Amino acid sequence: MKLLEDKITKDGLVLSHDILKVDSFLNHQIDASLVSEMGKEWKRLYENEEITKILTIEASGIGIACIAALYFDVPVVFAKKSKSSNIGNDFYTAQAYSFTHGNTNDIIVSKKYLSADDKVLIIDDFLANGAALNALVSICESAGATVVGMGVAIEKKYQGGGDKLRAKGYRVESLAMVNSMSPETGVEFYRE
Amino acid sequence: MKLLEDKITKDGLVLSHDILKVDSFLNHQIDASLVSEMGKEWKRLYENEEITKILTIEASGIGIACIAALYFDVPVVFAKKSKSSNIGNDFYTAQAYSFTHGNTNDIIVSKKYLSADDKVLIIDDFLANGAALNALVSICESAGATVVGMGVAIEKKYQGGGDKLRAKGYRVESLAMVNSMSPETGVEFYRE
Numbered sequence: 001m002k003l004l005e006d007k008i009t010k011d012g013l014v015l016s017h018d019i020l021k022v023d024s025f026l027n028h029q030i031d032a033s034l035v036s037e038m039g040k041e042w043k044r045l046y047e048n049e050e051i052t053k054i055l056t057i058e059a060s061g062i063g064i065a066c067i068a069a070l071y072f073d074v075p076v077v078f079a080k081k082s083k084s085s086n087i088g089n090d091f092y093t094a095q096a097y098s099f100t101h102g103n104t105n106d107i108i109v110s111k112k113y114l115s116a117d118d119k120v121l122i123i124d125d126f127l128a129n130g131a132a133l134n135a136l137v138s139i140c141e142s143a144g145a146t147v148v149g150m151g152v153a154i155e156k157k158y159q160g161g162g163d164k165l166r167a168k169g170y171r172v173e174s175l176a177m178v179n180s181m182s183p184e185t186g187v188e189f190y191r192e
Numbered sequence: 193m194k195l196l197e198d199k200i201t202k203d204g205l206v207l208s209h210d211i212l213k214v215d216s217f218l219n220h221q222i223d224a225s226l227v228s229e230m231g232k233e234w235k236r237l238y239e240n241e242e243i244t245k246i247l248t249i250e251a252s253g254i255g256i257a258c259i260a261a262l263y264f265d266v267p268v269v270f271a272k273k274s275k276s277s278n279i280g281n282d283f284y285t286a287q288a289y290s291f292t293h294g295n296t297n298d299i300i301v302s303k304k305y306l307s308a309d310d311k312v313l314i315i316d317d318f319l320a321n322g323a324a325l326n327a328l329v330s331i332c333e334s335a336g337a338t339v340v341g342m343g344v345a346i347e348k349k350y351q352g353g354g355d356k357l358r359a360k361g362y363r364v365e366s367l368a369m370v371n372s373m374s375p376e377t378g379v380e381f382y383r384e
Contacts, residue, residue, distance in 0.1 A: 069224035
């Protein structure tokens with residue numbers, strides 16, 4: 001999606017080969033009108049699919065998932081990061097390792113809000129190694145829900161998480177795919 | 193706002209005199225079309241005010257703030273809960289005591305995303321004692337930004353936080369105001 005790529009080129013900060021900061025428009029300050037265009041694009045990509053729910057993970061997935069949900073006219077459910085590993089039987093749980101924070105989070109979704117009838121679009125801001133998305137897939141599997149596909153804002157393609165998900169048969173629609181980046185040369189986007 | 197009051201009456205769970213669970217439509221599962229109507233209502237209430245930024249706090253404020261931002265056509269900034277109290281000089285910080293979790297959070301906002309030029313609408317899902325909103329006001333004061341007003345989904349009026357903010361001169365627009373509640377009788381809304 002050219003609009004997002006241009007925004008990344010203009011306002012993204014490449015701190016290293018691994019770290020792209022987009023907190024001026026995506027995950028601390030949020031450019032709601034840009035995100036609205038992203039939602040519209042995911043709707044275009046998935047327009048022939050039946051989707052009953054959008055699933056994301058706190059915190060930075062919530063804003064983009066909620067705005068996208070307006071185009072799909074379905075509820076959003078966001079997985080919470082649990083502080084306690086003893087949360088009873090009312091939740092689906094999965095573990096997600098965070099490379100940003102260097103720790104493992106237990107993420108939880110109430111069993112009330114995801115069921116075997118649901119056809120789920122998973123949305124998140126970043127896809128690198130795929131830890132968060134795989135944890136959300138695992139939660140859908142626990143619920144017996146169908147994963148229709150994934151909508152990602154920025155995929156760091158060279159980290160492989162997206163291609164592993166595609167190899168498993170999941171549809172992954174990333175609106176910007178980073179092929180490589182460095183503080184000196186900036187971001188080079190992947191072209192198919 | 194009748195739509196929100198009706199939703200609370202229908203789907204809110206009153207667990208005690210203090211605890212109202214709205215996680216089926218506001219802070220775990222999110223009814224995006226309801227939230228869109230809430231955003232429209234805040235825009236109506238503040239339509240004569242100049243607003244340059246919406247400020248909220250993670251996690252459950254983010255979704256409603258992002259959808260509201262579409263009506264105001266301004267960026268959202270969400271305060272993050274900091275794990276470290278040593279975060280350098282690049283952030284405004286404040287402390288917010290969480291009655292839900294029984295702990296104090298340091299919340300932070302990058303100095304890049306709030307300035308003395310900003311006219312801020314603060315949005316959050318709940319207003320009880322006002323701890324979160326007061327922390328966000330404190331961050332605006334640190335930035336020299338103007339607080340134009342606040343948009344709250346549900347105010348528990350009997351806990352007094354909203355009236356303390358109004359007594360200080362802040363405009364607080366709560367879309368549903370709870371006068372009292374109990375598991376036996378449900379929610380009674382405040383009428384002026």
